[in-house]
Amino acid sequence: MKLTLEHDKFLLIAGALEAERALRECAEVIVDEQALRINFSEAADPAIQLSILLPVWNPDRRQFQRCLDSIKAADLAGISHEILVSDNASENENVRECLAAAGLANVRHHRQPANIGGFPNFNWCIGASRGRWLHLMSHDDWIAPAFYRNLLRGPAAASNTELRFCRATIHDETTGGSGLMFDEAKAEGLLPEFMERQACSQRIQLVGAIFSRKAAEAIGGFDPVLGPGADWEYWARLGSRFPVYYHPAQLATYVLHQASWTNREGNGEDAESFRKLRRILQRILRHLPPERRRAGAGGFMMNMLQRLVGIAVRNKKTGRIRQNRAVAEALLPSSADAGLLPDIELVLASLN
Numbered sequence: 366m367k368l369t370l371e372h373d374k375f376l377l378i379a380g381a382l383e384a385e386r387a388l389r390e391c392a393e394v395i396v397d398e399q400a401l402r403i404n405f406s407e408a409a410d411p412a413i414q415l416s417i418l419l420p421v422w423n424p425d426r427r428q429f430q431r432c433l434d435s436i437k438a439a440d441l442a443g444i445s446h447e448i449l450v451s452d453n454a455s456e457n458e459n460v461r462e463c464l465a466a467a468g469l470a471n472v473r474h475h476r477q478p479a480n481i482g483g484f485p486n487f488n489w490c491i492g493a494s495r496g497r498w499l500h501l502m503s504h505d506d507w508i509a510p511a512f513y514r515n516l517l518r519g520p521a522a523a524s525n526t527e528l529r530f531c532r533a534t535i536h537d538e539t540t541g542g543s544g545l546m547f548d549e550a551k552a553e554g555l556l557p558e559f560m561e562r563q564a565c566s567q568r569i570q571l572v573g574a575i576f577s578r579k580a581a582e583a584i585g586g587f588d589p590v591l592g593p594g595a596d597w598e599y600w601a602r603l604g605s606r607f608p609v610y611y612h613p614a615q616l617a618t619y620v621l622h623q624a625s626w627t628n629r630e631g632n633g634e635d636a637e638s639f640r641k642l643r644r645i646l647q648r649i650l651r652h653l654p655p656e657r658r659r660a661g662a663g664g665f666m667m668n669m670l671q672r673l674v675g676i677a678v679r680n681k682k683t684g685r686i687r688q689n690r691a692v693a694e695a696l697l698p699s700s701a702d703a704g705l706l707p708d709i710e711l712v713l714a715s716l717n
Contacts, residue, residue: 387665424504432502446471449475452477453477506619529612553611597645681714689710
């Protein structure tokens with residue numbers, strides 16, 4: 366879609382107001398770092414190079430089998446590993462039955478006595494792991510056979526990095542369409558600009574990343590209060606402490622579908638999602654040096670405004686223009702305080 370110059374300028378002003386507010390809020394945020402520490406229930410085992418972690422809940426049988434099949438087909442020759450599955454009190458037997466059908470070796474299967482929540486289950490998996498490297502996968506995602514070979518061997522192994530990720534494919538299970546994450550670099554190697562990019566937009570899909578136990582011991586786990594976008598802040602927290610490695614091959618696939626956690630939580634398009642996104646921005650800014658925070662806040666807000674414009678266009682097509690106000694108010698509280706919200710609503714309603 367194309368904004369007129371007037372609309373473009375107006376939204377830029379709104380974004381600048383919110384970036385300045387985010388900078389002020391960042392200084393006021395208090396985070397209980399101790400609460401984020403991982404309680405490692407298992408000691409590190411030098412004999413295990415990789416822990417493949419599968420936190421699952423009510424998985425679709427076909428999707429979970431596809432995920433397990435991709436692990437079984439992965440090139441793990443010479444890579445000592447364990448597979449840890451934490452069933453978050455599922456209401457069916459799909460987890461147990463799919464694991465039995467897959468016939469994978471080195472599997473530890475734990476069933477939580479009660480549902481502990483999505484990211485708490487992720488953190489439980491990290492704490493119960495024993496490997497040098499950790500790879501978290503959702504039940505509906507999958508990897509290419511060369512995933513571990515490219516991120517654990519060769520140049521990656523010599524990179525002295527604690528976070529490594531590849532370019533991921535985004536697969537829409539409903540439409541069958543696919544897209545790609547950002548093309549960070551043409552060749553594999555260190556990614557020195559990672560923090561500047563991660564501050565503005567999510568660069569990593571969970572399935573496409575591995576990180577070290579050393580990093581998890583240093584920074585802790587995912588913060589559940591941030592909602593489904595907590596991994597955005599997690600990668601920023603990790604990348605602010607350790608160097609990051611990138612491989613441009615498309616070695617992992619992240620799946621979108623109607624029953625996904627993100628969709629159940631508003632798909633990043635409702636007012637509460639935008640309130641949580643603002644909290645994520647406040648946290649991410651804390652991980653940037655002070656002299657780089659203004660640029661990070663500005664880039665983040667431009668990203669969010671583009672998302673808001675997309676939502677407004679879809680709302681217009683579906684006759685839900687009235688929903689624009691709640692979302693805009695959640696994203697743009699300074700504009701609302703300044704009395705600009707009615708004008709922003711008019712701008713959003715006029716977009717095609």
